[in-house]
Amino acid sequence: MTAMLTDRYGLSISTASDAAREAYIAGCDGVLAAGAGDKARLRRAVEADPGFALAHAALARALFLMADVAGAREAAAKARALAAAATPREQSHVEALCLAIEGKPVEALAATRAHLAEHPRDAMVAAPATGVFGLIGFSGRQEREPEQVQFLETLRPHLAEDWWFQSVYAFALEEVGRLDEARDLIERSMAANPGNAHGAHIKAHVLYEQGEDRAALDYLDAWLPDYPREGLMHCHISWHIAMFALTLGDAARAWRIYQAQVRPGGAWGPALNVATDAPSFLWRAELAGEPHEAEAWQAVHGYTQKSFPRAGVAFVDVHRALAAVAAGDSETLARIVAELEERAASGRSPAGEVVPQLARGLAAYGRGDWPGAVAELEAALAGTVRIGGSRAQRDLIRNTLIAAYIKAGRAPAARKLVAAQKPERRPSVPVAGFA
Numbered sequence: 381m382t383a384m385l386t387d388r389y390g391l392s393i394s395t396a397s398d399a400a401r402e403a404y405i406a407g408c409d410g411v412l413a414a415g416a417g418d419k420a421r422l423r424r425a426v427e428a429d430p431g432f433a434l435a436h437a438a439l440a441r442a443l444f445l446m447a448d449v450a451g452a453r454e455a456a457a458k459a460r461a462l463a464a465a466a467t468p469r470e471q472s473h474v475e476a477l478c479l480a481i482e483g484k485p486v487e488a489l490a491a492t493r494a495h496l497a498e499h500p501r502d503a504m505v506a507a508p509a510t511g512v513f514g515l516i517g518f519s520g521r522q523e524r525e526p527e528q529v530q531f532l533e534t535l536r537p538h539l540a541e542d543w544w545f546q547s548v549y550a551f552a553l554e555e556v557g558r559l560d561e562a563r564d565l566i567e568r569s570m571a572a573n574p575g576n577a578h579g580a581h582i583k584a585h586v587l588y589e590q591g592e593d594r595a596a597l598d599y600l601d602a603w604l605p606d607y608p609r610e611g612l613m614h615c616h617i618s619w620h621i622a623m624f625a626l627t628l629g630d631a632a633r634a635w636r637i638y639q640a641q642v643r644p645g646g647a648w649g650p651a652l653n654v655a656t657d658a659p660s661f662l663w664r665a666e667l668a669g670e671p672h673e674a675e676a677w678q679a680v681h682g683y684t685q686k687s688f689p690r691a692g693v694a695f696v697d698v699h700r701a702l703a704a705v706a707a708g709d710s711e712t713l714a715r716i717v718a719e720l721e722e723r724a725a726s727g728r729s730p731a732g733e734v735v736p737q738l739a740r741g742l743a744a745y746g747r748g749d750w751p752g753a754v755a756e757l758e759a760a761l762a763g764t765v766r767i768g769g770s771r772a773q774r775d776l777i778r779n780t781l782i783a784a785y786i787k788a789g790r791a792p793a794a795r796k797l798v799a800a801q802k803p804e805r806r807p808s809v810p811v812a813g814f815a
Contacts, residue, residue: 387401387404387434389501389503390501391469392467392469393434394434397428399428400425403425404425404435406421407419407421407425408504409544410422411504412504412576413576414577414612415611419442422439425439431465432462433463434459434470434504436456437459437477438504440453440456440477440478440481441504441508443455444480444481445612445650446612446650449481456477456478456482469498469499472495472498473495475491475495476488476492476508485518489509489515489516492509493531496534500534500535500539503544507548510551510552512551512555517768519730520694520767524768526556528555532545532548532549536549543573544573546565547566547570547576547578547579550563550565550579551582551585554585554589555770559589559590563583563590566579566586575607577611577613580603580607580613584620588624588807589771589805590806596624597624597625601621604617609648615641615646615649616649619653619660622635622637626661626665626810631665631668638662642661643658652693654687655683655687655696656699659684660699662676662680663780667812668810674707678707681707691719691720691723694731694766694768697716697720698767700716701717701739705743705746717739720736721736723735724736731763731766731768732763734760738760738767741753741757741780745757745780745784754785757780757784760777761777761778778797779809779810781794781797782811782814783813786811786812786813794814
């Protein structure tokens with residue numbers, strides 16, 4: 381009997397084609413590293429062996445990450461049909477990946493956990509549950525950050541020396557404040573695969589948390605030029621560069637990066653990234669003392685409403701509200717708040733009441749109601765973790781509260797808020813009037 385071929389993790393795969401195997405491995409590594417060209421490689425795998433179920437599932441994942449939901453679901457359906465003739469592991473692999481693509485995150489996470497209990501080296505199945513936008517990151521649970529660490533701890537005995545695992549584990553550790561461990565891991569990961577875009581992004585997060593804005597900017601400036609603009613992470617890494625430049629006092633450069641690589645119509649990015657990074661930059665620029673850019677806000681507001689006309693993803697919903705506030709669209713803002721309140725009251729929002737609470741707090745800030753903004757944002761701050769996203773991204777809320785304190789004549793409360801954060805967190809506070 382001919383031995384089955386295996387993937388990079390030593391797992392058997394149901395294809396007899398060496399060409400399909402090589403293209404599949406390269407494509408999967410591209411997905412895990414957010415590398416440009418992953419879809420082309422996976423399409424070559426499918427062409428080399430049209431009956432290769434895992435290649436279709438990996439292609440579905442790649443398409444889904446690039447926001448081609450229709451294409452992803454078509455590829456997922458093909459994978460499901462072909463998996464009937466594959467091994468039990470491959471059937472379970474396809475099931476876990478396809479459930480997430482089919483819009484069933486709770487079922488997908490349960491299937492992922494069950495699969496990894498049997499096959500803990502299956503990185504492609506583990507990947508959708510990692511990161512701040514993953515199945516755990518967007519679960520809406522208050523304890524999702526330690527849950528992410530625990531999820532990865534179970535895989536560590538099997539994947540500790542793998543560059544992909546080291547990068548996602550570093551991110552999870554960074555988010556719970558274990559910064560020295562995270563920095564060591566991400567350095568090891570990037571040494572093994574310097575082109576890992578997720579890893580470059582994660583290293584920037586670690587440096588941000590340690591207050592090393594200049595080191596972070598220098599690192600990304602050196603890393604990004606070799607990464608294609610069509611890469612999954614180009615827009616978001618550019619957002620980080622713009623934010624570091626703003627924090628370091630180079631507002632002119634921050635605006636150039638925003639215009640060329642972050643705003644709607646700039647560098648390509650999935651709608652979720654554009655609809656959150658663009659309003660985040662504009663809002664945080666104003667917090668840092670930059671003037672209100674009405675035209676830019678109108679463009680961002682129009683983009684967020686067109687891309688996400690209804691509530692459903694808490695992290696996006698907060699930024700939709702933010703854009704409506706800054707654009708002065710009180711009618712749309714009222715509709716968003718009402719929709720968020722209804723979802724929370726009916727139990728349809730995993731993140732619960734914190735989402736409309738944040739929207740109300742941002743609305744109060746926008747109309748200059750500093751006591752109202754303080755009251756809502758103070759009440760929501762501890763629960764903001766439930767909306768998803770990283771600590772760096774959620775600092776938008778903390779910094780808005782700091783600005784509200786200052787505008788309300790309560791500078792000591794702003795200083796107390798910063799002093800009260802966990803001692804391992806040392807991010808800069810680019811808020812005008814805060815010293």
